[in-house]
Amino acid sequence: DASNNALAFSPERCPRLVVKIGSALLVDADASVRREWLAGLLDDVAERTRAGQRVVLVSSGAIALGARRLSLPKGGRASLEDAQAAAAAGQIILSHCYSELLAERGIPAAQLLLTLDDLEDRRRFLNASATLSRLLGLGAVPVINENDSVATTEIRFGDNDRLAARVAQAAGATGVILLSDIDGLYTANPSSDPSATLVPRVARLDAQIMAMADDRSGSGLGSGGMISKLQAARIATRAGVALAIVTGKRPNPLAAFAADGRGTLFEAVSGSGAKRAWLAGRLTVKGRTHVEAGAVAALAPGKTLPAAGARSTEGRFSRGDVVDIVDVEG
Ligand code: GLU
Numbered sequence: 001d002a003s004n005n006a007l008a009f010s011p012e013r014c015p016r017l018v019v020k021i022g023s024a025l026l027v028d029a030d031a032s033v034r035r036e037w038l039a040g041l042l043d044d045v046a047e048r049t050r051a052g053q054r055v056v057l058v059s060s061g062a063i064a065l066g067a068r069r070l071s072l073p074k075g076g077r078a079s080l081e082d083a084q085a086a087a088a089a090g091q092i093i094l095s096h097c098y099s100e101l102l103a104e105r106g107i108p109a110a111q112l113l114l115t116l117d118d119l120e121d122r123r124r125f126l127n128a129s130a131t132l133s134r135l136l137g138l139g140a141v142p143v144i145n146e147n148d149s150v151a152t153t154e155i156r157f158g159d160n161d162r163l164a165a166r167v168a169q170a171a172g173a174t175g176v177i178l179l180s181d182i183d184g185l186y187t188a189n190p191s192s193d194p195s196a197t198l199v200p201r202v203a204r205l206d207a208q209i210m211a212m213a214d215d216r217s218g219s220g221l222g223s224g225g226m227i228s229k230l231q232a233a234r235i236a237t238r239a240g241v242a243l244a245i246v247t248g249k250r251p252n253p254l255a256a257f258a259a260d261g262r263g264t265l266f267e268a269v270s271g272s273g274a275k276r277a278w279l280a281g282r283l284t285v286k287g288r289t290h291v292e293a294g295a296v297a298a299l300a301p302g303k304t305l306p307a308a309g310a311r312s313t314e315g316r317f318s319r320g321d322v323v324d325i326v327d328v329e330g
Helices: 002-009 035-050 062-069 080-104 116-120 122-137 160-171 226-238 253-260 274-280 293-298
Strands: 016-021 054-059 109-114 141-146 175-180 242-247 264-266 287-291 310-315 323-326
Touching: 002 175, 002 242, 002 253, 016 035, 016 160, 035 054, 035 080, 035 253, 054 080, 054 122, 054 160, 062 080, 080 109, 080 141, 109 116, 109 122, 116 122, 116 160, 122 141, 122 160, 141 160, 160 175, 160 226, 175 226, 175 253, 226 242, 226 264, 226 274, 242 253
Parallel strands: 016 054, 016 175, 054 141, 109 141, 175 242, 287 323
Antiparallel strands: 242 264, 287 310
C-alpha cells in the first residue's frame, strides 16, 4: 500500500527529517527562483515544524542561479572554475530566499555550507552534528548546501543526494526525502523505455535494483541522476535512515506526499550503531592495509586486527583515519 510510504516520514514516526530540494525544482528555465513553489514547500515545512518535527533542508540551485547572475554558459557547468564562481554568486541569492520565506513563517533560517571532508573527518563530523542539534533545539531550520566554491573534483560530493544522506547521519534524522523532478525509481529509464514502471518500495538495495538506474540528470540543471540517488539510499538505509525519492513537481509537495505516498521508499536497515554506520557511509579512505589469509578470520565484526596479520600498507594514515582492509585475493 503506497500511502504507507509516507508514514515513515510523519512527525510522529520521524522526529528529525532531511528534505533535499533538487535544482530543477527550485530554478525555472530562465534560471530564476520558483518562489511560489518554494513558498508552498516552506508552508509544508512550517506545518511539520508545528507538529513537532525538526526539519533540515539540503538545497541545490546555487550553481544554476549563479550562472545566470554571472552570465556563464552551460548553466555554470562548463568548467570547475565556472561552477565554483557560479556557486558563490548563486548561494547568496539562495540564502536570501530561504531566509526571507522562512522568516515570513516565523522560522529562523540557518545556513551551513559543508565540504565532503567536513563529514568524513570524525571530529569535524561530530562538530557539525553538535551544531545541527543545537540549531534544531532552537527551532531553526538549517539550510545546507555543498561548499562548491572551495571543493575540488576529487574531494567533493558533487551531488546533493549523497550529501543529504550524510547530513541525515549528522543530524540524527531517521528519514530523508529527496524531492526530485522524477517521481521515484523506475524499473528502467522511463524516458527511453515506455514499459518502465514505478517501484513503490525497496526492502533491499541489491545489484538488481542498482541496475535499474542510469546517471543522467533528467533536467541537466543539477548533477544528481538516479545512480547518485541510489548511492544516497544505500548510505542512508545502512545507517538506519529511511529514504524516499518523491516528485517535487506539484505544489505543496510534502503535503501531497503525505496524502498519497507516491514515490519510492527505501526501507531502513536496522543493526549497526551510529559510529559503524558513519564509517560505512564514508566516500573516501586514507589508505589500504593488506592482510594475511589468517588475519581475515580474526577480523570478525568488532575485532581488532593483530599487528602480525598486516603484510603491507599503502597511503599515509594515522590514528582515527579509515582504511580499506584487503585480503590476499585483493
Ligand atoms: N550543490 C549544487 C548547487 O547548489 C548542486 C549539486 C546537485 O546538483 O546535486 O548548485
